[in-house]
Amino acid sequence: MTLLGRATPAVEPAPHPLRTRPFRLLFTGRALSLLGDAVIPAALALAVLEATGSTSALALVLACSMVPKLLLLPLGGVVADRFAARSVALAMDLVRCLTQLLVGIQLLSGTPTLWVIAAVEVAGGAAGAFAMPTSAPLVKGTVPAPGLQRANAAMGVAHSASRVGGPALAGALIWTVGPGWAFILDAASFAVSAALLCAVRVDRVTTPRRPLLADLREGWHEVRSRDWYWTSLIGHSAWNGAAAVLMTLGPAVALDRLGGKATWVLFLQVGAIGLLLGSLAADRLHPRRPILAANLGLATYALPLVLLATAAPAPLTIAAYGLAQAGLGFLSPVWETAVQRAVPAHALARVTSYDWLLSLAAMPLGYALAPLAASAWGPEVPLLAAALVVGGCCLGTGLVPGVRRFGADRGCEAPRTAD
Numbered sequence: 277m278t279l280l281g282r283a284t285p286a287v288e289p290a291p292h293p294l295r296t297r298p299f300r301l302l303f304t305g306r307a308l309s310l311l312g313d314a315v316i317p318a319a320l321a322l323a324v325l326e327a328t329g330s331t332s333a334l335a336l337v338l339a340c341s342m343v344p345k346l347l348l349l350p351l352g353g354v355v356a357d358r359f360a361a362r363s364v365a366l367a368m369d370l371v372r373c374l375t376q377l378l379v380g381i382q383l384l385s386g387t388p389t390l391w392v393i394a395a396v397e398v399a400g401g402a403a404g405a406f407a408m409p410t411s412a413p414l415v416k417g418t419v420p421a422p423g424l425q426r427a428n429a430a431m432g433v434a435h436s437a438s439r440v441g442g443p444a445l446a447g448a449l450i451w452t453v454g455p456g457w458a459f460i461l462d463a464a465s466f467a468v469s470a471a472l473l474c475a476v477r478v479d480r481v482t483t484p485r486r487p488l489l490a491d492l493r494e495g496w497h498e499v500r501s502r503d504w505y506w507t508s509l510i511g512h513s514a515w516n517g518a519a520a521v522l523m524t525l526g527p528a529v530a531l532d533r534l535g536g537k538a539t540w541v542l543f544l545q546v547g548a549i550g551l552l553l554g555s556l557a558a559d560r561l562h563p564r565r566p567i568l569a570a571n572l573g574l575a576t577y578a579l580p581l582v583l584l585a586t587a588a589p590a591p592l593t594i595a596a597y598g599l600a601q602a603g604l605g606f607l608s609p610v611w612e613t614a615v616q617r618a619v620p621a622h623a624l625a626r627v628t629s630y631d632w633l634l635s636l637a638a639m640p641l642g643y644a645l646a647p648l649a650a651s652a653w654g655p656e657v658p659l660l661a662a663a664l665v666v667g668g669c670c671l672g673t674g675l676v677p678g679v680r681r682f683g684a685d686r687g688c689e690a691p692r693t694a695d
């Protein structure tokens with residue numbers, strides 16, 4: 277095509293974020309640490325049960341990791357906004373490298389001590405509270421705005437792939453060299469991630485130093501001033517609570533009514549594949565109403581809950597769980613991209629810390645209430661109740677004006693300085 281006798285230059289598509297050095301380094305480090313973390317749940321459960329023979333001890337260790345994470349997440353958001361996100365993430369990688377190394381050494385010694393493992397999990401949980409809010413600023417600081425969704429989709433694919441391959445790697449390590457080496461591997465992944473972060477150049481916004489409470493209040497103001505954000509958080513929290521109910525009651529339903537252990541293993545594996553496919557779809561699909569589309573996809577989690585409660589045929593239930601997990605895989609990159617574009621960069625870590633806080637806090641509630649309700653009324657009641665809550669909350673966001681109006685081109689950029 278010509279204009280006034282001159283050729284109109286073709287618009288070159290933006291390169292994939294993985295072709296840029298800063299994001300490629302960040303992605304590699306995060307992918308390795310995700311894979312390392314994926315082997316830990318099975319290794320930790322087996323190690324604690326072998327050392328103590330007590331499920332109560334395992335619950336204590338898990339609580340030692342979760343409680344400090346929940347308590348410190350808002351503070352972690354303040355720190356990530358106030359200081360360089362890269363520096364905070366680097367420090368936390370080193371802390372988690374040390375904590376996993378200590379647990380690994382304890383297990384390899386042959387005489388692990390419960391209080392040592394519990395204390396190390398407290399430190400690891402606290403480090404996680406400061407590390408998690410750095411994720412959004414790191415992606416936003418290494419990727420130009422047009423490439424944010426593709427970058428977040430790549431991160432989602434890495435997370436999904438670790439969910440697929442992590443359990444298999446954990447099993448191989450546990451059965452060949454023992455659970456202690458799983459922790460050594462995780463420590464090594466954090467060490468490599470820290471080394472790669474040293475080479476990453478991250479753009480950041482300079483945030484003025486103010487009292488801690490003022491920073492916390494500003495972060496909460498950024499949350500509640502956006503109806504699309506805080507109403508979506510209710511839906512996301514409902515999803516996490518429902519997921520806890522499913523993970524608590526689903527295995528027993530599968531064993532009793534759906535064909536046994538093999539059905540439950542296939543159920544989880546199809547879910548992991550669905551999560552991966554949803555992340556891949558987010559790299560290609562750019563809905564005009566991203567928040568609405570993502571929340572509607574998340575509402576599909578009600579389907580496997582209803583099918584489990586009604587003892588539907590196993591193939592249908594498994595397929596529904598794969599679809600629901602695909603909805604989650606699609607939501608994560610789309611949601612993170614929308615937040616990174618719309619929230620001012622100087623408050624991004626604090627805003628996302630509240631997201632993590634509400635989502636994680638809902639899971640212990642689901643774990644606690646599901647067995648109590650099942651023992652009183654049978655598993656059908658809590659499963660159907662969870663389906664009603666997650667479906668109602670996620671579909672209900674479609675009634676919120678901000679959710680319906682939120683467009684893919686909405687964003688908020690602030691001047692950046694190099695970190």
